[in-house]
Amino acid sequence: MFKLLAKSLFGSSNERYVKSIGKIVNEINALEPQLQELSDDELRAQTDKFRAQLEDGKTLDDILPEAFATVREASVRVLGMRHFDVQMVGGIVLHRGEIAEMRTGEGKTLVATLATYLNAIEGKGVHVVTVNDYLARRDAEWMGRLHQFLGLTIGVIVPNLNEMERRDAYGADITYGTNNEFGFDYLRDNMKHERGQMVQRPFNFAVIDEVDSILIDEARTPLIISGPTEDKSDLYVSIDAIVKDLDPEWYDADEKTKNITWTEEGTDAIEEKLKEAGLLETDNLYDVENTQVVHHLDQALKANIMFKKDTDYIVKDEKVVIIDEFTGRMMDGRRWSNGLHQAVEAKEGVKIEPENQTLASITFQNYFRMYPKLSGMTGTAATEAAEFWDIYKMNVVEIPTNVPVQRIDEDDEFYKNTLDKFAAIAKAIREKNEIGQPVLVGTVSIEKSELLSQFLEKEGVAHEVLNARQHEREAHIVAQAGRPGAVTIATNMAGRGTDIQLGGNVEFRVEEELADMPEGPEREAAIAKIKEEVAAEREKVLASGGLFVLGTERHESRRIDNQLRGRAGRQGDPGLSRFYLCLEDDLLRIFGPDTLFARMMNSNLEDGEAIGSKWLSKAIETAQKKVEARNYEIRKQVVQYDDVMNDQRKVIYEQRAEIMDSEAVDDVVVDMRHDAINAIVAENCPPGSYPEQWNVEGLKTRLDEAFGMSFPLEDWLEEDQIEPEIIEERILAEANGRMDAKIANADPGLWRRIEKSLLLQELDHQWKEHLSTLDALRQVVWLRAHAQKQPINEYKQEAFALFQRMLDNLREDVTAKLLRIELAEPAPLPEVELPELPDFLTGHIDPLTGADNSADGDGSESRADLFGSLAGSPRAAASPGGASSHDNPFADMEISRNAPCPCGSGSKYKHCHGSVGAKA
Template identity: 60%
Template sequence: MIGAIAKRLFGSANDRYVKLLHPLVKEINALEPEIEKLSDEELRARTPQFRERLDKGEKLDNLLVEAFATVREAAKRTLGQRHFDVQLMGGIILHRGMIAEMKTGEGKTLVATLAVYLNAISGKGVHVVTVNDYLARRDSEWMGQIYRFLGLTVGCIVPNMDNAARREAYACDITYGTNNEFGFDYLRDNMKFRLEDMVQREFNFAIVDEVDSILIDEARTPLIISGPAEDSSELYASVDKLIPKLDPETDYEKDEKARSVAFTEVGQERIEALLTESGLLKEGSLFDTHNVSLLHHSNQALRAHALFERDTDYIIKDDKVIIIDEFTGRMMEGRRFSEGLHQALEAKEGVTIQKENQTLASITFQNYFRLYPKLGGMTGTAMTEAEEFQEIYKLEVVEMPTNVPVVRKDNDDEVYRTAREKHEAIIKLIGECQKRQQPVLVGTVSIEKSEMLSEMLKKAKIPHQVLNARYHEQEAFIVAQAGGPGAVTIATNMAGRGTDIQLGGNLDMRIAQEAAGIEDEAARAAKVAEIKAEIAHNREIVHTAGGLYVIGTERHESRRIDNQLRGRSGRQGDPGASSFFLSLEDDLMRIFGSERMDGMLQRLGLEEGEPIIHSWVNKALEKAQQKVEQRNFEIRKNLLKFDDVMNDQRKVVYEQRKELMQAETVQDTVRDMRYETLEEAVSTAIPTGSLPEQWDLDGLHVNLRRLTDLDLPVQEWAKEEGIAEPEILERIIKASDSRMAEKAANFGPEIMRMAEKSILLQVLDQQWKDHLLGLDHLRHGIGLRAYGQRDPLNEYKREAFDMFGAMLDEVRQTVTAVLSHLEVRSNEAPESLAPQERPRELHEGRQDPAFAEQGRQEAAAQGQGNLAGQATVETRQAAAKVNPNDPGTWGRVARNAACPCGSGKKYKHCHGKL
C-alpha cells in the first residue's frame, strides 16, 4: 500500500532513470541547428575528428552528445528518418551496456545506429546480433547507409562464407550477423592451427536485437561443433585381428600393477610387419608423423587384449560392451572408455563398434555473450525476464516510453470448455473483422496448429496467408502487407519479427516488389505514386475499421511471447485491438487442473459456445505463467552452473592454444613437459623415503621405453652404492636431452621446432576433445547422486577438476612420447609437419541431449527435496575469498601471476601448466 502511494507520488525506479536522460537529449537537440548547416563532407569529417579526440584520451561518454547529433543528421540525409527523443534515450541505454525495452514499431533498428556509431569510432569493432540471416543482411544494407556516409566500414556474416570473407567482415568497424554465426566462428577460431587463419578480433561491444529471444529462448541449448570420431570402425576391426599374432613373451611388456603395456623393440618390428602385410601401413615407420593415428590404434588394441578381461573389467550385453565398476562390481550403463579404448574392446569382442559423434567444441550462448566486455540489447518484451538478465548477464532492463501513447484495446481472455468451441469463436471473429475490412493477425503456437486453423478458414471461405518459420525473407514480405484492408494472416510466434505491420501496407516493401523491375524512370515514378496513393487510401479504411486486430489462439508458458504477439498492433499511436482465446483443453490450462474446473463449469450451467470472461481469469493465468517461467529459469540457471565449470577449463585451453600459436618456438614448453613427465615417472617407481627393494625398477624401465624410446639400464644403476632418486632422475634427463639434441641435429632445428609446435597443438586438441566426451558422459549421470544426499554440482566440479588435471598429465606424457619416437624421413617435405586443418566433415548443432537430460535430473532432484539445500554457489567466484587449497575459488588467474596455491611458482608453471 505504502509502496503504491510512493510510486504514484515519485514514479517508479524505471521512470526516475528515464527522467535522468532528458538533460542529455536536450543537449543533443540543441546541436541540431548547428549540425544541419554542415555540408556532407564536413559531417563525414567529424568521424576522424572524434577518433583523434579518443586517441588523446577522451572517453566515449564525452563524445556521446556530438556523436548522436551527427548520426541523427546522417540518418535524415541518407534514410529520410529522424530519431525521436525516445530513440535517443534508447541509444544512450544501449551505449551504457543495458537493455532497452521499446514497444514494437518504435524503430529499434534505427535506435541501434546511435550506440553502434559511437562505439565503432574506436576502431575496435562492434557486433550487431540479429535473430536470422535475412535481418542481418537487411539491416547491414539499410542502416549501413548511415555508417558508410560517416566513413565507417560495415560487414555482414552469413552462412557459407569462406574464411577470407569472414575475416574481412570482422575487420570492419561494424559487423552484422546472427548469434549462431558469431558463436560458431568463435568455436572454429579456437580449432585453428595458425593465428592468421582466425577470423574474429578481440571482443569489444555487441548489441543484441530481440535480446530476449537470443539470450533466453535460444540459450536453452548450446552451440556444438561435432564430428564423427576420427577413428573408423573398419580400422579398429582390422588392427584388432593382428594383436593375437603377437608373442606375449617377446613382443610386449605388461605391468599389471600400473595397468600399462608397451611394445618391445622386437614387438615394434613385428607389429610394423603385420600392418604392412595387411596393407594398413603404406609407407615409412609406425612412428613417422603421418602414422600417428595407426600407432594410436595399435596401442589401444594392445591394451584391450593385454589389460582388460571380459566379465571382470566389462561384460557383453545386448551387443554392447558395458563397463563394470571395479569398486562396486556394478554395470556402468552409458559410460564409455575414452581415447578409442571402448571401440578397441568392441572390436575385440566382435560386437557392433559404436560410431560416436564426438563433441569437438561447445559453448552456451550465456558464456559466449559474457565474453564481451560491454553488451547491450533491445526488444519489445524484456521486463518480465529482468531478473534473469540481471542474474545471468548482469544486464539491467530499462522500459522506454513510447513516442506516441498506445491506444490499442487489450480485451480480457475468453475461456471456453473445448477447443472446438474456441476455434468456432475465433473463426466467427475473423469473419466479422473481414466484413468491416479490419486486418487480422492470428498467432498460433505451432506450424501444425496454424495449418489446422488454415483448413477451418478455407472451409469458411475466408482468404488468408499462412506463415511459418521456414522462409524468413518471404515472411517479411507477407507480414509487411498484413495491415491491408481485410487481410488475414496466420503466423507462428517465430514469424514476422523485425518487420512492422503498417496499416494500409508497407510502402518500401510494395515498391521493392512491384516497382523494382521498371527501368524507365518516369514509369517507375508513376508506379511509386500509384502505390503511395493506394496505401494512403487503404490506411484510411483500416483506421476506420479499428486498426490491426491481434488474436491469440492460446496462451504460452511465457507471458513475454504473448506480449510479443500483442505488440504487433497499436504501433506509433495506431488504433488496434487484441484478444486471447483459450480452452480447458489447451496445454497450459490442462496443467493447472482443468478437470476440476470443467466439472465446476458444467454444474454452474455454462452453455455450449459460452465463454468465461473476467479480469480475475487473466490474473490467475499470469500467475500460472510466472510459475512456469520461474521453473524454466531455474533449469537454465542450473545448466549454466554446470557449463561454467567447463567454461573455466575452456578459457584456459583456448588461451594456452593462442599463446602457443603466437610463440615463435615451443621448445622450452615441450622440454618442461618432458622433465615433469620423467620426474613423475621416477617418483612413481621410486617413492620418496622408500627402500631400494621397494623400488619398481621393471615398471620404470617399461615406462621409460614408452616415454623416451630409450633402453636405459635403470636396474644396473640401482645396484650402485649410495644412489638415490635424484641421481637416477638426473641420468634419465641427461640421456633424454642427448636423444632430443641428436634428433634436432639430424632433422635440422627448423623442422624440429615446427614438429614440436605441430605435435603439441594436435595432442592438446585430441586430449581436449576426449576430455569433452568424458565431461558429457559424467554429466549424463551426475544428477542421480542427489539420491545419495550429495550435491550433483559440487560432485561435478570436483570430478571435472580431477579429469582436467588428468588431461593435462596425458598431454605432457603424449607429447613427450611422440617427440621421443619421432622420425622424419629425408624425402619428407617440411610442410608435412605443419599443423593440418581439421577434416571438413564437421557438424554444427544446437542439440545436446546431455544438457536436456541434466536439466530434467536437476529439476527432479529439486522437486523431491533430496538435497540438503541445493547449492547456489556460482562457479564464477571473483568476489569470494581465495582458498589456496580450493582452485574453484581462484577465479581467473593471469598466466604470469603467482599461483594462488602458495607454491611460489608462476601460475603457468604450476596449476595452470600444460
Template identity: 55%
Template sequence: MLGALARTLFGSANDRVVKRLRKRVEAINALEPAIAALSDEELRGKTAEFRGRLAEGATLDDLLEEAFATVRETARRTLGLRPFDVQLMGGIVLHEGMISEMKTGEGKTLVATLPVYLNALEGKGVHVVTVNDYLARRDAAWMSKVYNFLGLSVGTILNGIYDDDRRAAYAADITYGTNNEFGFDYLRDNMKFRLEDMVQRDFNYAIVDEVDSILVDEARTPLIISGPAEDSSELYKAMNVLLPRLTPEDYEKDEKQRSVTLTEEGTEKMEQILREVGMLTQGNLYDTHNVSLVHHMNQALRAHQLFQRDVDYIVKNDKVVIIDEFTGRMMEGRRYSEGLHQALEAKEGVTIQQENQTLASITFQNYFRLYPKLAGMTGTAMTEAAEFGEIYGLEVVEMPTNVPMARKDHDDEVYRSQREKFDAIIDLIEEAQKRRQPVLVGTVSIEKSEMLSEALKQRKMPHEVLNARYHEQEAFIISQAGRPGAVTIATNMAGRGTDIQLGGNLDMALAARLEGVQDEAEIARITAEVTAEIEEGRRIVKEAGGLYVVGTERHESRRIDNQLRGRSGRQGDPGASKFFLALDDDLMRIFGSERMEGMLQKLGLKEGEAIVHPWINKALEKAQQKVEARNFDIRKQLLKYDDVMNDQRKVIYEQRKEIMRATEVQHTIADMRHEVIDELIEACIPPNAYAEQWDTEKLHQEVARLFNLDLPIAEWAKEEGIADQEIKERLISAVDRKMAEKVANYGPDIMRMAEKSLLLQILDQCWKDHLLHLDHLRQGVSLRAYAQKDPLNEYKREAFLMFDALLTRMRETVISVLAHVELRVQRPEDMEPKPQEMHETRHDPAFDEVVDEQGYGTTDADGAVIPRAARSIAVEVDPNDPSTWGKVQRNALCPCGSGKKFKHCHGKIG
C-alpha cells in the same frame, strides 16, 4: 505500502533514469541546428574529427552528444528517418551497457546506429547480434547507408560463408550476424592451428537485438561442435520397429518434466519382446552388458512420446530438422545429442546420420560475458529483469513510447475443447473480414497453424500462413499483414523484425510490383498507383479498428505473448488483441487446475460458451511464471556447471593462442621433459629413501616408454655414493642429447614445426577427451546427492582433479610422441594438421534428466555402454578411506581434502 508511497513522491528507479536521459537528449537537440547546417563533406569529416579527439585523450562519453547529433542528421539525409527523442534515449541506454525495452514499432534498428557509430570510432569493432540471417543481412544493408556515409565499414556474418569472408567481416568497424554464427566462430577459431586462420579479433562491444530471445530463451541450449563417433544406426532402426508394441500402460509420461520411463510391467514386456527377436540373449534388461539396449530403447521411447512432428521438428529433404520453440524457425544443421536425433530419424524413416562426440562447447551466457561491454534491446525484457541482472549484470530500462498506446487488450476467452475454441476464432476472423479489419493469428506450433488454415479454407476465407515451412517468404507475408481484410497465421512472432504497417508496407509492395519493369514512365505510374492504394488501405484499416491480434493459446513464456500483442498498436495506431484458450491446451492441461473442467460443468457452461474473467488472466499468468521460474532454474544450473568448464576452457584456449603466437616451442617442450623426469624421479626414487628402496626397474621401464631410451639405470644405482639428484641429471642429459640428435638429423626448421604441430594436436586431443570425461561426470554426479553430498561441489572437485590429470597426460604424450616419432621430410604445408569433420549442435540439458534417472547412457573406451550408477561408483572417492582413492598422481591434490599435493601429504615417504 511505503514503497508505493515513495514511488508516488519520487518516481520509480526507471522514472529517474528516464529523467536523467532527457537532460542529455536536450543537449543533443541543442546541437541540431549547427549540425544540420553542415555540408555533406563537413558532416563526413566529423568521423575523423572524433577519432582525432579520442587519440588526444577524450572519452566516448565526452563525444556522445555530438556523435548522436551527427548520426541523427546522417539518418535524415540517407534514410529519410529522423530519430525521435525516445530513440535517442534508447541509444544512450545501449551505450551505457544496459538493456533498452522499447515497444514494437519504436524503431529499434535505427536506435542501434547511434551507440554503434559512437563505439566504432575506437576502431576495436562493434558486433550487432540478431536472431536470424535475414535480419542480419537486412539491417546491415539498410543501416550501412548511415555508416558508409560517415566513413565506417560494415561486415555481415551469414551461415555458409567462407573463412576469408568471415575474417573480412570481423575486420570491419561494424559486424552484423546471428548469435549462433558468432558463438560457433569463437569455438571454431579455438580449434584452428594458425593465428592467421582465426577469423574473430578481440571482443569489444556487442548490442544484442531481441536480447530476451537470445540471452534467455536460447540460453538453455549450449552451442556444441562435435565430430563423428561410432555407427549404431541399425540398433535405432530395430528399436523403432519394436517400440509400437508397447501400450500407454507400459510407460509413465511426465510432460511437465519432459520425461518418460518404463513401468515395471513395461520393462518385463520389453525384455520379453527383445528375447523373442534375439536381441536380449542373457540376463535381464538392466544387466551391465545389456545397457546399450536400454539406452537405445529409451531414446526411441522419448522420440515417440515426447517429440511431435510439425511441432518439435519437421522432415525436409530426408532430414529431421529441429524447430526453434521460441521463434518457430528451422534450425538447419542443429542436432539433438546422446542419440536422440538418431532415434527421431529412425522414427521418421529418413537416413540415420552418425552419432557425434563433443569437440568444443560453450553456453550463450559464457560467450556473451566475454564482451567487456554488452547491451541489448527488445520489446519485452522487464519480466526477465532479475535474470538479466543476476546472470549478465545488465540493468533493464523501460523507454516511454513516442506516441501513447491506443491498443485495446481484451480478457482471455476459455472454452472447454479445441473444436469450440477454433470455431470461436474463425467466427471472430469472419466478423473482422466483413469490416475489412486485418487479423494476425498467432499459434504455438506448425501443426496448429495448418489445422487453422484448413478450417479457414473450408469456409473459403483467403489467408496467408507463416511458419517454418515458408521461412523464405516471411518478410513479405508479415509486411503485407496490415492490408484491409488480410488474415495472417504466424507460428511465432519472436524476432520477426518486420513491422506490420496499417494498409501495407509501401517499399515491399513496390518491390513486388516493379520487378522486371525498366520503363521510367511505367515505374512512375506504378509507384503513384501503389502509394495511393496503401494510403486508402491505411484509412480503411484505421476506421475498422486497426490490426486485430488473436492468440490461439497462451505460450509458456509471457514475453512471447507480449511480442505477439506488440505487433498491434505501433506508433499510436489503433488495434486490439484477444487470446482464446481451451482446457486441453498444453499450458492449461499441465499447469492449470485439474478441477477447472468439473467446476465449469457444474456452473452450467454450455457447448460453444466461453468463460471470460480477469481472474482467469491472473491464474494463467501465475502458471506462466511457474514455467519461467523452472526454465530460469535450468539455465542457472546449466551455468553453474558450465562455469567450472569455462575456467578450464579459458586456460586451454589461452594456452593454444600462446603456442600459435610463439615462433618455436622448444623451450616449452624442454620444460615439459624436465617436469616429467622430476615426476618419475619422485615416484621411483622417493626423497630420504635408501638405495635398496629405489624402484629402478620401474624407472627403467618408464624411461623406455616415454623417452625411447634404454639406459643402465640399475647399474647407476649400484655406484657408490650416488644420489637421486645425480640420476636425475644423467637422465636429463641423456634425454636432451637424444632430442639434440633428432634436431641435427632432421634440421631445426622441420623439428620446430613438428614440435609446434604435435603440441597443438595433442592438446586438442586431450581437451576433447577431457570434455567427454566431464560429460560423463556431469551425467552421473547427481547420484552423489543420495550420499548427502552436493553434486555441484563434487563436480567442481573432481573436474579440478581431472584437469590436473589432463595436463600431466598431455606432457607425457607430447614428450613420448616426439621421442618415438620418425619424421618424413615433406613440404611445410603438408605438415599442417588437417581439419576434422565437425557438426554444430544445440543440446537441451533439460532432456538429461530423463536419462539420469535410468542409470545408463555412456560408453567406455571400447564403445560399450556402462551404467551411470556403475560409473558414478567408479569415480566415487571417500576422503576418509584411502582404499577408494585409486592411483593418485604425485603432483595431484591429495584426495583427503587437505589442499596439499599428494606427494607432500598422504603420498609422503619417510
C-alpha cells in the same frame, strides 16, 4: 500500498532514470541547428574530428551529444528518418551497456545506429547481433548507408563466407551478423593453427537485437562444433524395437522436464529384454560396462514417448527434420545431440546418420560475457529483468513510446476443449474479415496452424499460413498483414524485425509489384499510385479498429505473449488483442493448478460456451510464472555447469594463443618431458617408500610403452642409497640425450615447426577427448543427488580431476611422440604443412529438449585430428609450364602457405598463387 503511493508522487525508478537522460537529449537537440548548416562533406568530417578528440584524451561520453546529433542529421539526409527524442534516450541506454525495452514499431533498428556509431569511432570494432541472416543483411544494407555516409566501414557475417571474407567483415568498424555465426567463428578461431588464420578481433562492444530471444530463449542451448564417430545404426534399431514393445506401467514420464524414469518393475523387465537381445555386457543394467546401452535406451524411450511427429519434427524426403519450437520453421540440416536424433530416425524407420563427437562448445552466456561492454534492445524484457541482471549484469530500461499506445487488450476467452475454441476463433476471424479488419493469429505449433487453417477454409476465409518458410518470404507476408481483410496465421515469433503497417507496406509492394519496371516516369507514376492505395487502405483499416491480434494459446512465457500483442498498436495506431484458451492447452494441462481443472470440469459449462474472469487470468499468469521460474533455473544450471568448463576453456585457448605466437616452444616441451617422467616415476616409486616397495617391473613397462626406451633399473637398484629422485634424474638425462642427438641431426627451423605443430595437435586432441568425457559426466552426475550430494559440486570436483588427468596425458603423449619420431634425410628447405582441414558440423543444441537452433550446417573449415606425417611434406612442385616467381604478385609478401590467398579466391595461398614458381 505505500509503494504505490510513493510511485504516484515520485514516479518509478525507471521513470526517474529516463527523466535524468532527458538532460543529455536536450544537449543533443540544441546542437541540431548548427549541424543542419553543414554540407555533406563537413558532416562526414565530423568522424575524423571525433577521433582526434578521443586521441587528445576525451571520452566517448564527452563526445556523445555531438556524435548523436551528427547521426540524427545524417539519418535525415540519407534515410529520410529523424530520430525521435525517445530514440535518443534508447541510444544512450545502449551506449551505457543496458537493455532498451522499446515497443514494436518504435524504431529499434534506427536507435542502434546511435550507439554503434559512437562506439565504432574508436576503431576497435562493434558487433550488431541479429536473430537471423535476413535481418543481418537487411540491417547492414539499410543502416549501413548511414554509417558509410559518415565514413565508417560495414561488414556482414553470414553462412558460406570464406575465411578472407570473414576476416574482412570482422575488420570493419561495424559488423552485422547472427549470434550463432559470431559464436561459431569464436570456436573455429580457437581451432586454427596459425594466428593469421583467425578471423575475429578482440571483443569490444556488441548490441544485441531481440536480446530476450538470444540471451534468454536460446541461452540454455550451447553452441557445439562436432565431428563424426563410428556408426551404431544396428544398436539404435535393436533398442528401438525393444522400446516399442514396453508396457507403459514400466516407466514414469514427466512432460514438464521431458524426463523418463524407470519403475522398479520396469528395470527388471528391461534387463531381461536386453539380455535376450544380447545387448548387456553384465547382468546388472547399471553396471559401468552397460553405460552406453543405458544411454541409448533412455534416448530411444524419449524419442518414442516425448517427441511427437508433426509437432517436434516432421519426416521429409526420408529424413527427420526438426521443427523450431519458437518459430515453427523447419530446420533443415540441424540435428539433435547425444544420439537423440538417431533414436528418432530409428523410430521413424529412416536412414540413421552417424553420431557426432563434440570438438568445441560454448554457451551464449559465456560467449557474450566476454564482451567488455554489452547492450541489447527488444520489445519485451521487463519480465526477465532479474535474469538479465543476475547473469549478464545488464539493467533493463523501459523506454516510453513516442505516441501513447491505443491498443485495447481484452480479457481471455476460455472454452472447454480445443474444437470449441477453434470454432469460436474461426467465427471471430470471419466476423473481423467481413468488416475489413486485418487479423494476425499467433499459434504455438505447426499442428495448431494447420488445424486452424482447416477451420478457416470451412468458414471460407482466405488466409496465409506462415510456418517453415524462408525469412525473406515471411517478411514480405507479415509486412502486408495490415492490409484490409488480411488474415495471417503465424507462430508467435514469425516475422520478427518487420513492422506490420496498417494499409500495407509501400516499400515491399514496390519491390514485389514493380521489380521488373525500369526507372522512369512510368515507374514513378506506379509508385505514386501504390502510395495512394496504401493511404486509402490505411484509413479503411483505422475505421475498422486497427490490427486484431488473436492468440490461440498462452505461451509458457508472458514475454512471448507480450511480443505477439505488441504487433498491434504501433506508433499510436488503434489495435485489439485477445487470447483464446481451453483446458486442453499444454500450459494449463501440464502446469495449471489442479483446483483450476476441478472447478472448471465441475461447472455447467456448455459445449461451445465461453467464460472469462479475473480469477482465470490470475491462474494462467501463475502457471506462466511457474514455467518462467523453472526455465530460469534450467538456464542458470546450464551456466553453472558451463562456468566449470569455461574456466578450463580459457586456460586451453590462452595456451593455444601463446603457442601460436611463439617462435619456439622448446622450453615448454622440456618442462613437459620432465613432468611426464616425474609422474611415471612417482606412480611406481612413491616418495618416502623403500626400494623393495617399488614397482620396478611396472616402471619398466610404463617407460617402454610411453617412450620406447629401456633403462638398467636393476643395476641402479643395487646401488646404495638409491632414491626416486636419482632414478628420475637418470631417466631424464637419457631422454634428454636422445632428444639432443635427434635435434642435432635436424634442421633447427624444421624441428621448431615440428614441436609447435605437434604440441597444438596434441592439445586439441586431448581437449576434444576431455569435452567428450565432460559431456558424459554431465549426463550422469545428477544421479548423485540420490546420495544427498549436490550434482554441481560433484561435477566441479570430477571436472577438475579430469582436467588434471588431461594435462598429464598431454605431457606424456607429447614427450612420447617427440622421442619416437624419426626424421628422414633433410631435403632442401623442407616445410611442415598442416593437413587439409575437413568439414565439421555446427550445432546449437538444447541439452534438455534436444532443440537445435544452429545458424548453419555449411561445413566451414575446422581442424582435423592432426596425427601422422609430423615431419611434413616437401614444397609443392613447380607449376606446369615452368612459371617463374614473377607470375606471383604476392611473392615478396610474407604470407603463410596455409593462410587464405590475398587474391580473394577463397583457396589457401599454397594452392593458389603460392604454388606459382615454388621450388621443387
